[in-house]
Amino acid sequence: MCGGRRCESLIGVSCVGRLSGYVRAGVAHPEEAPLLREAVALLFEGRSEADATRWLASRGMLTPRGNEFRREVLHRLLTNPRLAGLDESGEPIESWVERVLEPDVFHRLQKLFADRSEKRGRPREAHDYLVTGGCALCEECTEPMVGSRAHADAPPSYKCDGCGKTRINADKLEGFVAEHVLAELLKPEARERLERLECDIEAEIGRLKAHIEGAEERFASLGDLYGRGLMVRAAFVAAQKASKEDLRTSKLRLKYLEQMTDLPVGDVHDLMAWWRTAPHASKRGLVLLEIEHVWVGRVEGSQAPERRVRLDWRQPAE
Numbered sequence: 001m002c003g004g005r006r007c008e009s010l011i012g013v014s015c016v017g018r019l020s021g022y023v024r025a026g027v028a029h030p031e032e033a034p035l036l037r038e039a040v041a042l043l044f045e046g047r048s049e050a051d052a053t054r055w056l057a058s059r060g061m062l063t064p065r066g067n068e069f070r071r072e073v074l075h076r077l078l079t080n081p082r083l084a085g086l087d088e089s090g091e092p093i094e095s096w097v098e099r100v101l102e103p104d105v106f107h108r109l110q111k112l113f114a115d116r117s118e119k120r121g122r123p124r125e126a127h128d129y130l131v132t133g134g135c136a137l138c139e140e141c142t143e144p145m146v147g148s149r150a151h152a153d154a155p156p157s158y159k160c161d162g163c164g165k166t167r168i169n170a171d172k173l174e175g176f177v178a179e180h181v182l183a184e185l186l187k188p189e190a191r192e193r194l195e196r197l198e199c200d201i202e203a204e205i206g207r208l209k210a211h212i213e214g215a216e217e218r219f220a221s222l223g224d225l226y227g228r229g230l231m232v233r234a235a236f237v238a239a240q241k242a243s244k245e246d247l248r249t250s251k252l253r254l255k256y257l258e259q260m261t262d263l264p265v266g267d268v269h270d271l272m273a274w275w276r277t278a279p280h281a282s283k284r285g286l287v288l289l290e291i292e293h294v295w296v297g298r299v300e301g302s303q304a305p306e307r308r309v310r311l312d313w314r315q316p317a318e
């Protein structure tokens with residue numbers, strides 16, 4: 001167990017899992033809601049999401065779990081229809097009294113995001129892969145599977161980034177994964193398990209951040225050793241390269257883990273219903289939280305995921 005206030009939820013005083021901007025479903029948060037509206041106004045003025053995130057931080061805005069806002073977390077929040085009291089099909093949710101954003105503002109905001117992502121050269125019909133980034137691995141060579149199409153008109157698929165020989169249809173793989181994650185969510189202990197997993201992830205994020213922050217000092221002490229003639233140049237260059245690589249991997253890992261935090265599942269009564277209407281980024285976060293690795297084998301006779309795919313479930317730390 002990681003200890004700390006986040007784990008209070010385990011003994012039933014759940015303050016986690018609410019959606020930012022709301023005290024609880026349908027009741028706006030008196031401080032957070034106005035700040036979020038201001039942040040959205042900044043985006044309409046042409047400022048970036050990174051700017052809006054920094055602005056929120058400067059106003060002391062924290063996530064419901066008490067963490068600083070990050071760009072990904074803000075983006076996921078701002079694309080969540082519940083921010084405007086809407087369900088995933090865009091229908092107003094009954095019983096929702098107050099909204100952080102009015103529906104027309106929310107829709108204009110989604111249009112803005114779509115326009116910006118188009119400008120970045122990402123076609124709107126691009127497939128949103130569910131288990132990329134190191135979750136899906138090739139059983140043959142253990143390298144990550146990346147999103148790819150065999151050719152421009154081919155359906156989206158996952159391809160091994162190492163041997164390049166393992167490939168699987170994305171819809172089939174993701175359908176298989178989603179089916180198993182949903183089966184997990186139906187288990188009575190699912191919510192407690194998710195919260196324990198989130199605690200573990202938050203703890204790892206804390207350790208990683210400290211490690212990343214210490215990088216400068218480690219670089220400096222290397223330079224110091226070299227400067228004092230206690231290290232030959234070749235060793236210095238090699239050590240410097242290793243430290244840089246370590247920093248790069250740590251930052252990538254941090255980014256990966258951050259996708260799994262602040263999922264608003266804590267106060268969701270029906271996880272299945274939540275799944276049906278959750279934005280893609282939240283589903284992805286939940287899948288990455290539940291499943292450490294999806295192992296994909298080469299085709300041997302059958303294309304069926306049941307015969308090729310093995311799921312490694314993340315286990316909460318004892």
Ligand SMILES: [Zn+2]
Nearest residue numbers: 138141160163
């Ligand atoms: Zn491979």
